[in-house]
Amino acid sequence: DVKVTQSSRYLVKRTGEKVFLECVQDMDHENMFWYRQDPGLGLRLIYFSYDVKMKEKGDIPEGYSVSREKKERFSLILESASTNQTSMYLCASRYRGQAYSYEQYFGPGTRLTVT
Amino acid sequence: GENVEQHPSTLSVQEGDSAVIKCTYSDSASNYFPWYKQELGKRPQLIIDIRSNVGEKKDQRIAVTLNKTAKHFSLHITETQPEDSAVYFCAASGEQGAQKLVFGQGTRLTINP
Numbered sequence: 001d002v003k004v005t006q007s008s009r010y011l012v013k014r015t016g017e018k019v020f021l022e023c024v025q026d027m028d029h030e031n032m033f034w035y036r037q038d039p040g041l042g043l044r045l046i047y048f049s050y051d052v053k054m055k056e057k058g059d060i061p062e063g064y065s066v067s068r069e070k071k072e073r074f075s076l077i078l079e080s081a082s083t084n085q086t087s088m089y090l091c092a093s094r095y096r097g098q099a100y101s102y103e104q105y106f107g108p109g110t111r112l113t114v115t
Numbered sequence: 116g117e118n119v120e121q122h123p124s125t126l127s128v129q130e131g132d133s134a135v136i137k138c139t140y141s142d143s144a145s146n147y148f149p150w151y152k153q154e155l156g157k158r159p160q161l162i163i164d165i166r167s168n169v170g171e172k173k174d175q176r177i178a179v180t181l182n183k184t185a186k187h188f189s190l191h192i193t194e195t196q197p198e199d200s201a202v203y204f205c206a207a208s209g210e211q212g213a214q215k216l217v218f219g220q221g222t223r224l225t226i227n228p
Contacts, residue, residue, distance in 0.1 A: 033215075035218075040124065040220055040221075041220060042121070042218040043159070043218040044218070045216075045217070048214075048215060050214065059217075090158070102149065107158060108158050
């Protein structure tokens, strides 16, 4: 079974704090993704990575950065948390090659509250 | 870039009836269309997907249809059961083939006993 884990299920931070969200997958997937989930807006892509040290902006990258130093780990960083970043954050991973399934496997999510 | 619109946002059906959720996409180059189901408090999971060279795909009680000309695709659930209650998301591959997905806004499906 594919396993995608996230460092915290719930997190409460103060405005202006630096926040790290960690995601780890155990299936040797090349591609990893960070999404933000808000009611009525679906899943919106923040950043994705298709290899170690490689990253690309998604649809809503403002206020976020990412780090991928090891293949299995993809970190989302909020440099200076703001209240409008209160949300559910979901990590996902999948194989890069088209010979494989295109399925993205999701982590359990981190509900972040910024006060 | 790709834009995906999903309707309805909420859907309530009687147990045993059918449910249909519809999505439209904007990029005619999109070639992969998955559907994810997210039960309350759980992570999204893929339930069915279709590629642009196929018009319909079935898996037991669920089916997906694709109309490339009109750029829309639909999820059909027959003989609905209480365990079908969840939020359903459609998606389309945007840039870089199926590497990156653009998701719809989600549909909350409630099955009434």
